[in-house]
Amino acid sequence: MESSVLKSVGESIARFLQHFGEVMGNVILALLYFFLLGPVAILYRLASDPLRTRRPSGSAFLPWRKENETIAEAHRQG
Numbered sequence: 001m002e003s004s005v006l007k008s009v010g011e012s013i014a015r016f017l018q019h020f021g022e023v024m025g026n027v028i029l030a031l032l033y034f035f036l037l038g039p040v041a042i043l044y045r046l047a048s049d050p051l052r053t054r055r056p057s058g059s060a061f062l063p064w065r066k067e068n069e070t071i072a073e074a075h076r077q078g
Contacts, residue, residue: 068074 068077
């Protein structure tokens with residue numbers, strides 16, 4: 001009788017620890033995501049301008065790049 005009680009208590013503890021570990025794993029991953037990736041993303045956003053929406057300090061002129069000059073080259077792009 002005592003062994004069946006101890007076995008059920010042990011199984012209950014094992015189930016609790018398994019669920020607790022899953023929850024804590026998600027919490028730790030969320031914290032890592034926000035504290036490691038967040039500052040990097042903020043710095044990248046402040047430093048870069050991939051769509052060139054900010055006004056350049058000098059000239060806004062961009063030199064012409066010779067791509068797709070002919071119909072055949074335009075058809076090759078996909």
